[in-house]
Amino acid sequence: MKSRTPSTAPAQVGYGVRALDLHAHLFEVTLTVAQPAADQVVSLPVWIPGSYLVREFAKHLQGLQARQGNKPVAISQLDKCSWQIHTQAGKALALKYQVYAFDSSVRTAWLDSQRGFFNGTSLCLRVHGQEDRPHQLTLTDDDLPKDWQAATALSAQRVTKRGFGDYLATNYDELVDSPVELGPFWRGEFVAAGIPHQFIVSGASASFDGARLLADTQAICEAEISFWHGSQPQQAPQRHYLFMLNAVQDGYGGLEHRNSTALICKRADLPRLGQAGTGEPSDGYTTLLGLISHEYFHTWNVKRLRPAEFVRYDYDQENYTELLWFFEGFTSYFDDLLLRRAKRIDTTHYLKLLAKTINQVLQTPGRQVQSVAQSSRDAWVKYYRQDENTANATVSYYTKGSLVALCLDLSLRHGGKTSLDAVMRALWQRCQGGPMTQDDLLAVLTDLSGQSYAAQLQQWVHGTADLPLKKLLKQHGVRYDEEPVPRPDQLGMKVHEQQGIRIKSVLRGSAAEQAGFAAGDEWLGVATGQGKSSQRWRLNKLDDLATYLGSDTHCRALIARDQRLLTLSLSLPDTVRNVKLGVTDPKQVDTWLDGKSPA
Incomplete structure (x- = not known):
């Protein structure tokens, strides 16, 4: 277009x-x-x-x-x-x-x-x-x-x-x-696939390596233009593009626009002079590159290819759609994947990021309560108004939506005929870079794969059952292991740790909920052992728990709630596990991650 x-x-x-x-x-x-x-x-x-x-x-x-x-x-x-x-x-x-x-x-x-x-x-x-x-x-x-x-x-x-x-x-x-x-911002320029790009940064310190940021961003932009348009980059819809980054002490986020994006990151996450060529980028800088990749992908997916409900924005009230799992979730799938294709991270790093997303979803009880289609519609009252019960009642259309994209991609590749890359490009052509519906996605899936994916979308998008991640990843040469999480993480709570431990949220069905913890509690200490062997300990941070419990799986937690001191009986489970991914078949993994056509 x-x-x-x-x-x-x-x-x-x-x-x-x-x-x-x-x-x-x-x-x-x-x-x-x-x-x-x-x-x-x-x-x-x-x-x-x-x-x-x-x-x-x-x-x-x-x-x-x-x-x-x-x-x-x-x-x-x-x-x-x-x-x-x-x-x-x-x-x-x-x-x-x-x-x-x-x-x-x-x-x-x-x-x-x-x-x-x-x-x-x-x-x-x-x-x-x-x-x-x-x-x-x-x-x-x-x-x-x-x-x-x-x-x-x-x-x-x-x-x-x-x-x-x-x-x-x-x-x-x-x-x-x-x-x-x-x-008085810093400004840099580069050309990607013949398209001029500008990058401005406000708030950077003297150690900021602008040349590295430009080189990495250029590689990302070229990878994404190639993703959408292959050997015809002149078909890209943008004639120019502007990145606007505000570096602050503590912050993260981005908002896509038709020919630009506004970004915010921690100042410490900017690339620093002298660090280029020293190996993998820091976690913070990788996160920034993922944000850049995500917002730039929106140039196609949501700013042009967009929900039919967004043909004309109504600025006076909410504009509802059930497709944010596609526009935000699929963009979240491709943002890190395209970092790998742009050679900004390697396979090990990519699988680590993917495992992090999987664990975020699996550790969210709300995934069994709310579908990603419902999550999309409810964004106006739930996603942007999170509270202590959010994780128990909702699922993110970003994270689970990205895993729906992963499952579709691997399912299509296992069928041997097509991939999600091809589906996205075909959608762009079918909808002429404009409004689309779920029916458009289903039609393209059928056209390219030769079979209907209606049942899968009904289950994965409109249902609350867990996704077949383990099966699909193993089919593509990825080892899917599970390992116990550190003991503090077994509790099923989120805390704020400054001058003590304050409970922010308690996950449904967790050890913390069964013990009776509630959001707002202050966790003061623990008592271990019985009788003469009993000991009492003051807790300053959650990690102290492993030190004081040793091999014990039971303790008595002393908390303060509304100025009352309460004692809770807490038992730690040994069944809470994290997913860890590895490579069993490098050739299969590279075929997938490099975006090659399935055999």
Whole structure:
């Protein structure tokens, strides 16, 4: 599918954005509408595509004023995020307002003396009835430090070398799908399969190895373009691409956009000068590369090939789909797999990452309660609102969805006719890089394999039974072993360990639940032995338990709950195990991991 070239027609809707006050964290927005309707309605989105939670961005909008010519215009608020401007039709309208920006995530907006960032969904009011007209964004550098720059994937019209000036979007959707980074960031460039890419990093320390990040990202991008388009990379839908990374003390996440992505990582996870060529990348840097791989894969899978329910976003309310297991889960399957194909990690490292995902799912009791199709629909009220019972009642459409993709891939390969790689490319062609349904996936599976996969999808996607991982992996030369987990992990609890042990959650059916632990408990100590051999120990961290218990499997736990001291009888099981993967047939494993056609 070819990308559209932005219109050169004058923008009917224009946004001027400037940093009004860095210390008050306020952006000022001036919105001009050349031809407003009578009683023009405007609204601010309540959510941002790719992050399925109503976030109520309008709560940060303040000081809304309207004028036509030199006259102020009355405004009526219609609901939590919509306003009616009592305009005369056809007479130019100017709105001015401020937006408070102090959320450092990739989803909203941020402004301080060190950095600025915003998504259009947080700053840009939607002019009802004019969403499909060209939209102009003007970034001004008034009163900003001279070393600040601006970057966005929007089409530049008239901009300075530092990136300030006029940008054009074909419509409102493109405008709000193109975040903006401001500040004294690091910038690098590379070309992948003939497509120019930029990478900007904010918050990096002096030890940051930008050349290594660029080389690794280039290899990932080339692997993914090849995955989708093979020997015809010119068919890739993006004509340019921008990576925007914010390095912080502690954070992780990403949000995909049509021609860019916003990322956040720990500063310590960035590659460091002098570390290149010293072996496998650190776990933290591998995690960052996996995030880069994941968000870039979304360029195809969700930003273009997307749920039929997302043909046109409704920014005013939840947009439901049962297909996040495909769009997020399958992307999660391919993100690490493509790191292996890009030669950023080896087979051993890949299998370690895969085993980690398998263990995450198997240690989630909610997998037997909720299907990944239900998880997709419930994302709006469950995935982004996690609490102490989340693991007992839900399953992640990311992790289990990736294992559904694994099972499909290995099943298709075992049939000897096709692979999930071929299925993804055929879906792209069938749906012309646009909306799709589960029926489209089923049709492609049948076309390429010669058999129906309806029963498998019904069981794996719409059911709650465990997936046939062990059988399928063994069929493809992977050893599937199980080993006991460390004793603290046998308890079935998640804790917060700072100045003592605070229970965050207790897993269903676990030893901790059977003993009577509850979220919020403070675990003070344990008593072991009986009679004269009894001993009492203060616990500072969970790992201390193995030291104090030795070979014992039973103890008495002293906890504090709502200022009451309680004694719980705790027995440790010896049946909790982790999955560990290894290679038994290197040729079979390489055929799968390298994406070669099955024999």
